[in-house]
Amino acid sequence: MRRGLIIINAYSSLASSLNQSERLKAEFARLGVETDVRRNNFFPVSIAEGGEISSEADGYDFCVYLDKDKYVSMMLEKRGMRLFNRHDAIEACDDKMVTAVRLAGRGIPMPRTLPGLLCYDEGVHVPEELLDSVERRLGYPVVMKTACGSLGKGVFLLGSREELRAKAEELMRTPHLYQQFISESRGRDLRVIVIGHRCVAAMLRESAGDFRSNLELGGRGTPYALPAKTAALCEEVSEVLGLDYCGVDLLFGEEGMLVCEVNSNAFFGGIERVTGVNVGRLYAEHICREVYHS
Numbered sequence: 065m066r067r068g069l070i071i072i073n074a075y076s077s078l079a080s081s082l083n084q085s086e087r088l089k090a091e092f093a094r095l096g097v098e099t100d101v102r103r104n105n106f107f108p109v110s111i112a113e114g115g116e117i118s119s120e121a122d123g124y125d126f127c128v129y130l131d132k133d134k135y136v137s138m139m140l141e142k143r144g145m146r147l148f149n150r151h152d153a154i155e156a157c158d159d160k161m162v163t164a165v166r167l168a169g170r171g172i173p174m175p176r177t178l179p180g181l182l183c184y185d186e187g188v189h190v191p192e193e194l195l196d197s198v199e200r201r202l203g204y205p206v207v208m209k210t211a212c213g214s215l216g217k218g219v220f221l222l223g224s225r226e227e228l229r230a231k232a233e234e235l236m237r238t239p240h241l242y243q244q245f246i247s248e249s250r251g252r253d254l255r256v257i258v259i260g261h262r263c264v265a266a267m268l269r270e271s272a273g274d275f276r277s278n279l280e281l282g283g284r285g286t287p288y289a290l291p292a293k294t295a296a297l298c299e300e301v302s303e304v305l306g307l308d309y310c311g312v313d314l315l316f317g318e319e320g321m322l323v324c325e326v327n328s329n330a331f332f333g334g335i336e337r338v339t340g341v342n343v344g345r346l347y348a349e350h351i352c353r354e355v356y357h358s
């Protein structure tokens with residue numbers, strides 16, 4: 065019997081997250097693979113007395129890791145589990161600054177980006193020199209992002225020194241970054257799903273009232289015919305980061321597309337509805353090819 069484990073976050077109650085695991089389970093069933101969907105809170109792996117990693121998740125051929133908890137993914141992989149995505153790829157995507165650094169130096173276009181600088185002291189303020197540097201290098205409006213945000217919630221557009229100072233104060237103890245605002249892309253971006261380093265679905269996302277185009281914030285998706293150059297860019301991103309599955313977000317720059325961020329756990333419900341592509345099936349098929357060579 066072919067068996068797989070699908071792990072989801074211990075806390076999440078998001079419908080799109082629960083839908084993702086159930087859709088994958090159904091697609092695996094079609095392919096003759098039985099899967100268990102479990103929340104991470106059964107502690108699939110732990111460090112046992114004596115220092116070995118002990119596992120409550122043996123007997124599975126693979127694990128679709130729909131969570132981002134990096135300790136568990138690291139331990140599962142050390143126990144020999146084949147993870148989709150692999151731990152290293154999940155970790156690289158979880159933090160937008162780490163993603164940008166991993167992608168840098170390869171001719172992959174990205175917005176100009178400054179790493180957020182963390183404060184470990186009490187009773188201090190963001191130095192004015194730091195704000196001067198951000199202002200000089202990126203101008204206004206400027207984008208600030210929490211490094212590990214999603215669904216557009218940790219992305220802010222700041223139009224003045226006062227707004228920048230206030231957000232920098234708020235985030236001085238949270239991993240973050242500063243980024244050039246790509247004004248041509250205001251309220252619109254591209255979402256591309258890549259499976260096994262091949263683009264399988266793309267949509268244009270547009271928002272009427274927000275500079276962020278996330279569907280969760282009211283963005284509207286329409287199918288998009290991907291130019292070969294943009295497809296090649298997304299496939300390179302997926303290869304560099306070692307992803308089996310991802311959603312690449314791209315911004316419309318003055319001189320071409322720019323990589324905005326890469327989601328290792330991109331929800332596929334929205335893009336399936338918009339494009340009619342059965343992303344869940346393609347992902348399950350990819351996993352079967354990798355694990356069973358069939």
Ligand SMILES: Nc1ncnc2c1ncn2[C@@H]1O[C@H](COP(=O)(O)OP(=O)(O)O)[C@@H](O)[C@H]1O
Nearest residue numbers: 213214215216217219244245246253276277325
């Ligand atoms: N540098 C930028 N310039 C213009 N728009 C941006 C920029 N960065 C993000 N956005 C907009 O904000 C949205 C959310 O940002 P993103 O980095 O993808 O974070 P999240 O993980 O929350 O989706 C993007 O889809 C895009 O519409």
Ligand SMILES: [Mg+2]
Nearest residue numbers: 215216313325
């Ligand atoms: Mg995004």
